[in-house]
Amino acid sequence: MLDNKDLQDAIAALDEYGFDKKNTSDLSQARNKQQMTKYIDSLDYSLRRLLILQETIEESVAKKKYQITQQEKIQTYKTKVINLSRQFNISYDEVVQVMMNLKNQTN
Numbered sequence: 001m002l003d004n005k006d007l008q009d010a011i012a013a014l015d016e017y018g019f020d021k022k023n024t025s026d027l028s029q030a031r032n033k034q035q036m037t038k039y040i041d042s043l044d045y046s047l048r049r050l051l052i053l054q055e056t057i058e059e060s061v062a063k064k065k066y067q068i069t070q071q072e073k074i075q076t077y078k079t080k081v082i083n084l085s086r087q088f089n090i091s092y093d094e095v096v097q098v099m100m101n102l103k104n105q106t107n
Contacts, residue, residue: 030036045053085095 027036027039030039040050040053081092081095081099085092088095
């Protein structure tokens with residue numbers, strides 16, 4: 001069982017860890033451009049490695065933008081189906097089934 005001294009030491013260690021983590025110049029802690037610049041500068045990368053990093057970031061940003069756009073389009077589509085179900089007083093699944101039937105008839 002921990003006595004009061006051990007408990008105080010444990011709390012002090014956790015406080016110190018939290019303080020160190022807050023003050024570490026690590027990318028996961030960076031929240032603005034200045035902090036990110038400081039972190040990247042601390043890496044001391046060559047131009048070649050910085051260009052690779054830039055390319056990787058651009059690809060990641062493009063991928064994330066695509067995913068967000070895709071999610072927005074899906075949500076818009078779902079909203080339209082919900083509105084159709086309300087308009088015709090039928091369930092969401094019935095609207096989807098009608099749409100599938102219409103698609104199959106045109107093919």
